[in-house]
Amino acid sequence: MEFILNNLNKIYIVVTLLFASLYLRILLQIVGQSWIKTIAHTSTLMLLPILTYVITSVISGNIALSLGMVGALSIVRFRNPVRSPLELSVYFGAITMGIAASVSLPWLILFIGAVTLVSIVLYSLNKINKFFSQTPFFVSSFSEGNSMSTLMIVTKSELDNLNNHEDLKSKTFSDEQTTYIFASSDFKNLQELEKSISSNNKIISSQLNK
8 A cells, every 4th residue: 555655646646648549549549540440550559558658667767777677678579560650650750658657748749749749630631632533632551550451343434423522542443344442441331332333334343341
């Protein structure tokens, strides 16, 4: 009990880091980063700030221990490939949260606020661009970590509703046929699209892949 009373501030910071990490995870999911839904990514995001906070707190004020820790950490090698710049930024952000918390909680709050502001701006920019130009501001990439479902539709001629669809990634013409390729992290969107064109007599074939 005495230990808890003597370290209430540290416990408060750890709990704050847990909630901040959970908030960041939810924020990433809201803006469409489905890769963060896995248990591995979520656990990493929640553990990194705490690990960094503990390490920073332990070595602060002790030069010898700091040098020893740097030497020990320098031999660590990470073999897991990072599939997108955002994923790498998120991990650096998690480390920054731990360092900021060890210095001053206002820095942690400022960092979370800045991340929230950037997310809101980018999300709003994408929505506004989609509203005015009918196309998303950002292009989805198959190599950026999000699990993408695809839908290929072959038609006898061009269809306006397919030409203007937000998930359209490519359109090709060959032998008086038009081939549309759609991709989305939301499988249900592509399912609904396939159902909406199923009765159209201009459709030659469609193939949905999850």
